[in-house]
Structure formats: structure tokens, C-alpha cells
Amino acid sequence: MKITASAVLRQDKVNAHNEAPVCIRITADRKTTYKTLFRIPITDWDAKSKEVRKTATNAGVLNLKLKTALAEYTKTAYMCDVENADAGITAIRDKIHQSCSLDLFQYAETYVQRLAEVGKFAHHAKVSSTMERFQKFTGRTTFPVNALTEKTLKDYEYHLATVRKNKPNTITANMKIIGKLVNDLYKEYRLDNTLNPFTYYKKRYVPVERVFLDETEVAAIENLKIRPTNYLYDIRNIFLFEIYTGLRISDILTLKWKNFDGKRLHKTIKKTKKTIHLPLQDKAIELIEIRKRCVLRRFEINPEDYIFPYLEYDYEQVPAKTIFTAISTTTARINKALKRIKEKAQIEKSFSTHTGRHTFSAIFLLKCNGNYYALKEFLGHGDMKTTQTYAHMLDKSKDDIIEQLNTPTSHEVRC
Template identity: 25%
Template sequence: MNTTVNAVLFKSKTLSNGAHPLMIRICQNNKKKYKSLGISIHAQYWDFEKNKPKRNCPNKEQIINLINDKIKEYSEQIIEFKSINKEFTVTTLVEKVNHITVFKTVHQLFETHIQKLKEERRTGYALSFNQLFNSLLEYNGHLDISFSDIDVLWLKHYESWLRLSKGITDNTIAIRMRTLRALYNVAINEKFVKAEHYPFKTYRVSKLAQETLKRSINKSDIGAIINYKTNHEYTIFSIDLFLFSYLSGGINFVDLANLKPNNIINNQLVYTRKKTKKLIKIPLQPKALELITKYRNSDNPYLFPIFSTFHKSDQQKANRVHKVITKVNKYLKEVGKELNIPITLTTYVARHSYATVLKRSGVATSIISESLGHSSEKVTQIYLDSFENSQIDEAMKNLL
């Protein structure tokens, strides 16, 4: 199936000024399709044998560049179709190439992408895009702009505004910029902007990265938290959730909230992490089993009283997690201050402490990594899966 693409001056149509439209002609199996290049030329300036402007044609170089660029687009698309053995017609080829002309504003893509994430039940990720969306609206006043308007200078001004006007730290700015970069890549993939406008080749998000503040505590601090005496019911609940996370592979709050009895298999905690979709298998320590027994209620399908039968939709669950974790962290912070723990105590400290306590106890980094951030978390879990359960059991005995 041979397909040819060339430029022609369409003499069958004469405009009011006597010129003819310049067209791209695609031929395949005796079928032809014409696509206007948006300009017209008088016949006296066109070489009909070579199908190109004559030497004396006004704006000759610009016209040649326009022709070459468009022919290149069609040629590259033909190669892409052939590389995957995809059948195509002149019509589907033209539609595919000219999809680049579809325009969608930054505002519109934000809305459709956030909705898509919600439909995929990626509520937390959708929330990140929604936070960025609101921040950009506050900064720019509106987002009825094209992605090509977001250039390096625009990004630098937004960065300065976040830092100077909003008092936001570099790490948080980096998160905002990574989210915006992700949306820009979606825009490129969906042909709403050309890759040549991509500003993140020059504007480096990595320059914003700072060394993360210490988020872990040692075994003696863990012991002090366990032995903390109080009659306040919610403080006790907050400490118990912190301890369960610490003893259960640093399980994060969202996954902990979603745990049900069927997540306990042969004294192991088995669940799929919501954020990474990774299957996690962690031996349950005796104290962790005690906590499960303490909070287990036959009227509630969940192991811990964070969700109930009332919380059905993803949005209801997201709202509930936000409400509970805020309250839990409030009481953990108070406990930490009273115990003179050197950092602000939160549920996330349990996650980091799980890793660092094992590392300081001499556990090999191949079994558990000190860092449980986005970049290394998957690697850590792959290592955990590759070892015998007995090795993980032995390692986790170092937690208390």
C-alpha cells in the first residue's frame, strides 16, 4: 500500500484575488484527499512540474518551510502506522495528523483529567490536581489559556509567587511543578500542544528538591509512646493507629483505613497498596494482632473504626480520611510535645520510623530501605517480596 504526500497548487479553485489555494495532496490506491495549508498563491509564482514555489515567489522560504513541515508530519504518521501494522486510509491519515489543531485550554484539560482520575477511583491523585488547579487560578486569575502560554518565564513567575506571596516551601513547590509537568505531558500526548513547546526541558523541577526533614524517631521514643498514659479515648486511639502502622510495614493511613478481615491471611497482613497498586505481604506482630482484636467490631466491616458502612463512595471515604487523620495527627502532636520527641509526631513518622529502626538494628538494606518515598518505595517492596517470609519475620523482631 503506497501512500504519497506532496504539495499542489489547486487550480480547480480560483479565489477572488485570482490566486489559488495551496494544498497538501495525499494519494493512496487511486484515492486522493486534499488538505488546505491556509495560504494561496498566484499561478505565475508556482512551478507545476516540481510542485514548489518559483524563485521569484513572494515569501518563498516561509512557504517552503510550511510545506516541508506539513509533509514531514504526514510522513512520520505513515511510518508510525506502518511500524505497528495499522491499516489506514487517506481519510484516517488526515484526521490523525490534523488532530493537532484541536484546541483545549488549560482549564478544560484540568477539568477532564480530574474527572478521569475520579472515575478511575484515584481520588488522592485527583485531589493533587485539584489543589494545583485552584492554586493556578489564584495566581493567574483564569486558565483560559493554551499550554504553549506556559513557558519557562511563566513557570519562574509562578514559582516566585508561591515562594514570596504564599510562603510555600521548595518541596511543596516541587510537588506543584511535578503535577503541572504531568498535565503538560498529557496535553502533548493528546495533541493539544506540540512537544516543541515543552518548557520542562529548560525549567528543571529537580532544582527545587531539598533534603527531606527528619521524619523518623528511635526505638526509645517508640517505647515512650507505647507507655504513654492517658484516659483520653481519642488520644489512645491515635497512639494505637500509630503503633499498628509502625509494626505493620509502615502501612499508610489510607490503606490502614481500608483494611478488612479478609486482609489477614495466615497471620500475615495482605493488601494491595492504593497508591502504587503493589501487593504487600507483611507478617503480623503479636502486638499488632492485639490491636486488631481490640478494635474489631462485628457490626463494622473494617478492622479499625475509621470507615463504616456509611462510607460507600470514594469521595465519602476521602473526606472521612482527611477528617480523621487531621484529628489523629493533632493528638499525636500533643503526645510528642509532652514526651519531648524531637520532631512533630504524625502518622507518617510511623512509616519512616519502621524503616530507620530496622536499618539501625543492622537489617540489610536489601530487605528494607530507609527511604519509603515515591522513587524507592516500589524497589523496597520488590526486595521484600524476593526474600523468604522467615527472613522478614526475623527482621521485624527488631522493631520493639
């Protein structure tokens, strides 16, 4: 059987980011199979030398991987032919797929690529960083899944706790990602699950209360004297808008004027893809009106413009990965500025943008008699179980009120 193998860029498989897969193409008796290695921008491919251009990012690493895979898969194809002269391209494909897919790192890389292709960039970043840390810990470029033992898991847990100083829940989150990949691999290839160390692995979670602000702390932020020309003015208002609406910061940053009809917001939530029609309380409407007056001093209102103009790109016009990066960077800047807000308002608790969503939930449950079904709709949750994780906030808020009632004061306590 005549067998040929070569590296190719499949320009018929270009994705939305103008990236194409680099593959090993194996042909046997005029029939062809492909094995994808990684994706690169199509401009990074050198068609003449059949490798990644030397000027491309990580060219050295990628070309080494390319050459190694080409040699390995060529050898596998010839060995398959030697073992069975009647073996065709299907047998060769299965042999190659099995040999590489039973490697945990290769399997993880394929999974990460799929996450990027479907636009799950937050999870993509989390899985990528988790597996990079684990690979660095092992000191290996390949890791056969049957080499993973309970001792490996315990040693890695110890490493995360002592060297990286990770907290218990962070360690568990790391192990959960590795465990998902290992469990999927065992299931997909019908391996003997008694050899799977995650069969016996117990997740250890330490209960963590969600941080939220009480009404006194919210009022302290509302009453801060900040000049409109100070950058903290808009930061404060964005945070308050999250407290008044319960929206995630990613949805606030992508709010456009066309989403606001004067009383409600009509928007598709980025995380759940669920369309909401959210009635706004007066304080939230007033913050939008403040923004409108500011814009009208210089321009007409453009329905396609952002209400809070922090993002450089139009999320409806650029690749999802670009807007994900822009939102992440902007959120980090806002969280840094919130530390100044905390100091100015003399609030002891540390808080971030997501604390606004927690605060909305706590105040909502208290004032609406623990109506979780209504809260679920306001928060845009897809599952009631997610909403019910806010239950401890209701108890905590009630405790705070009793503490206020028990505190002697010459003023009337507003509950």
C-alpha cells in the same frame, strides 16, 4: 449542510457516582458528535431548559460555561462549513477538539475528570488545587498553551515563594504538575517542542530527610499512662500499630476482622492494589487482642467490621470518593491528636501518622542488616527505588546508637 447544536445530558454515560456528562451535541447531515464539558449528578439537570438546575451547586458558573461553549462550538461548526462545503462531521469534530484542547485550562479539566473516573482521588485533588492556583494567578479563564513562556513560569515561581510563602519543594511539586500537562499537550498535538518552556525548565529539589522516631521515643509513647476511656488511648494504639507493621494509615483504617487470621494480615493495599500476607510481630498482635477484648464486652466479632472503627462507611460498599474523603478527614483528626501524644511523651520531633511507617522502616533496616528486599515486601512497594529512599535512615540510626554508646550511664545500653 444542515447543522444543529444543543446542550444535552448523556444519561447513557452515568458513572459509579451517579454523575453524567453534560455535552454539546452537534449534528451535521444526520451525523452526530459530542463534546463533553463537565459532569454533574443526573438530578441536577433540567431537561426542559437544557441547563443545570438553578438549585444545583455552582449552577451559575456551570451554566455560563455551558452557554459560552454552545455559542463557540456552533460558530466553529458553521465556520468549518463555510471554509469547506464538503466538510463533514469528522472535520467539524476535529476542528472543535483542536480549538478547545489547545487551551491549557480546558486540557487540565479533562485530565482531572479522567482521574476522578478511574478513582485516583488523591491525585485528582492535588492536580485540581494546583491548576486552580495557577489559573487564579493568571487571572484568565482560558490560556492558550503557546502563550506560556519561561517568564510566566519564573513569575509564578516568584509568586509562590513570596506571596504564598511556599517552600522550594512545594514550588517544584506545583511546577511538576503544570509541566506534565503542558508536556502531554505538546506531545499529543505534535506541537513544536522548541516553544515549550518546560523543555528548559530545571526542577529544584532540596533534599529532605524523612522524620522517624528512635526506639527510645517509641518506648516513651508505649509507656504513656492513658486511660482506655480517653480518646488518646486508641489514637496512641493506632500509631503504634503503624510503627509495628509499616502499614499506611489508609490501610489500617480499612482493616477488617476478616483480614486477621491470628498471626497474619491478608489485605489488598489501597494505593498499589497489591495483596499482601503480612506476618505480625507480637506487639501488633497484642494491640489487635486489646481491640478484640473491648469489642467482646458488648458484641460478637463481625468479620465485616473494622478492627479500628473510625470510619462511618464500609469501604467495600460505598463509592471510592466517599471513602477517600472519610479517610482524609479521619487522618487529619488523628494527626491533630498526635500533637497531644507528642506533648505527653515529651518528644521534640514533630510527627504525623506517616511517621509511624518511616519509624518501622528505620528499625527494620537496623535490625535486619539493611535488607531492602524484605522491607520492600513489608511496605508493599511496587518499585525498589521507592524503598531505597529510606537508606539515610539506616545511617542515622547507626549514628544514634554510637551516640548512646558514647554517653556515660550507670545502666546497660540496649542496642
